[in-house]
Amino acid sequence: DQQVKQNSPSLSVQEGRISILNCDYTNSMFDYFLWYKKYPAEGPTFLISISSIKDKNEDGRFTVFLNKSAKHLSLHIVPSQPGDSAVYFCAASAPGGTSYGKLTFGQGTILTVHP
Amino acid sequence: NAGVTQTPKFQVLKTGQSMTLQCAQDMNHNSMYWYRQDPGMGLRLIYYSASEGTTDKGEVPNGYNVSRLNKREFSLRLESAAPSQTSVYFCASTRTSGFLEQYFGPGTRLTVT
Numbered sequence: 001d002q003q004v005k006q007n008s009p010s011l012s013v014q015e016g017r018i019s020i021l022n023c024d025y026t027n028s029m030f031d032y033f034l035w036y037k038k039y040p041a042e043g044p045t046f047l048i049s050i051s052s053i054k055d056k057n058e059d060g061r062f063t064v065f066l067n068k069s070a071k072h073l074s075l076h077i078v079p080s081q082p083g084d085s086a087v088y089f090c091a092a093s094a095p096g097g098t099s100y101g102k103l104t105f106g107q108g109t110i111l112t113v114h115p
Numbered sequence: 116n117a118g119v120t121q122t123p124k125f126q127v128l129k130t131g132q133s134m135t136l137q138c139a140q141d142m143n144h145n146s147m148y149w150y151r152q153d154p155g156m157g158l159r160l161i162y163y164s165a166s167e168g169t170t171d172k173g174e175v176p177n178g179y180n181v182s183r184l185n186k187r188e189f190s191l192r193l194e195s196a197a198p199s200q201t202s203v204y205f206c207a208s209t210r211t212s213g214f215l216e217q218y219f220g221p222g223t224r225l226t227v228t
Contacts, residue, residue, distance in 0.1 A: 004157070032215045043119070043205055043219035044158070051214075089157055093215055100165075101146050101209040101217055102173065105157030 003027045004092050006106035015115050019077040023090035023106050026071065030092040034103065035064060035075045038087045047088075048075070080113045087111075117141055119220035121206050127226045128196040136191040136223050138206030146209050147189035148173075148217070149181060151202040158205060164189055196227045 005024045013019045023033075031052040036044035050057040050064045050073070057064050063076045077084055087110050091103040122137045140147065145166045150158040150173075160173030164183040178200060180192045189208075193200060203224050209217040 034215065034217065036219075041222075041224075043221045046216050046218060049215055091157075091217075101148065101215060102160055102163060103148075103150075103158070103217060104174075105150075105159070107155065107157050 001026075002107075003030075004090060004104050004106040006088075006090060006109045008109050009107070010110040010112070012112045012114065013080045015082055015113055016079045019075075019080045019084065019111055019113065021075040021077075021088050021090075021109050021111065023073045023075075024071060025073075025092050027092070027094070027104075028071070029094045030104075031095050032093040033064070033066060033073050034091045034093070035062070036089045036091065037084075038089060038108070044089060077111075080111075082113050082115050085111055085113050119206055119208055119218055121204075121220035121223050123223060124221065125224050127228065128193075129228055130197060132196050133192065133194050134196065134225075135193075136204055136206075136225075137188070138190065138220060139188045140206075140208040140218075141187065142208060142218065143186070144208035144210055144218075145186070147183065148207040148209075149179075149189070149191045150205045150207065150219075151175065152205065152222075153202050161191065161204075193225075196225075198227045201225060201227045 034049040035047045038044045087108045091105045119140045148163040149161040162181040167186045206220040
């Protein structure tokens with residue numbers, strides 16, 4: 001039972017345009033969501049996170065939107081750059097205590113930004 | 116400030132051999148984690164340590180053991196490697212309060228033949 005799903009295996013975008021990466025989850029106990037970027041042969045790099053008490057968080061070119069009622073989150077990258085080409089993972093964590101930081105990951109979406 | 120470091124970067128084992136993957140963090144984080152990533156999949160949690168002196172199982176713990184040596188170091192041991200343990204292994208660390216930001220090491224690529 002996959003609790004975090006990224007249904008689009010790949011996304012292709014033109015440089016300068018918006019990239020929108022989507023993620024759905026099934027576990028209503030998740031209260032913190034994170035996005036990571038991963039290049040081949042490297043570890044995941046933390047991009048941005050959002051708590052369930054918010055519906056939007058921005059950091060530079062990256063904005064994450066959370067729709068709790070739909071159990072859906074999305075990452076917007078504006079404007080997209082060729083260096084953004086990587087695999088993007090969303091991840092979720094249940095509330096504090098010993099579950100804090102135990103991340104459940106989606107399968108990833110390969111983003112390709114064309115010059 | 117190196118963040119999270121892992122050794123070795125690559126390893127090839129024969130079935131039945133044992134090895135220990137090492138991980139260290141210099142961010143003074145309390146919690147540390149071991150994940151594995153298989154082709155076409157997301158990362159899956161093997162074991163974690165919420166604080167020094169404690170460890171607990173994650174989603175896929177079978178065939179592994181861990182040791183939280185001190186606050187900085189968290190090792191993962193394969194006692195008798197199997198081909199199904201061929202994977203890329205990532206160590207991570209995080210604070211235990213405030214905003215959740217988890218930082219990953221560069222990974223160890225393990226092949227078991």
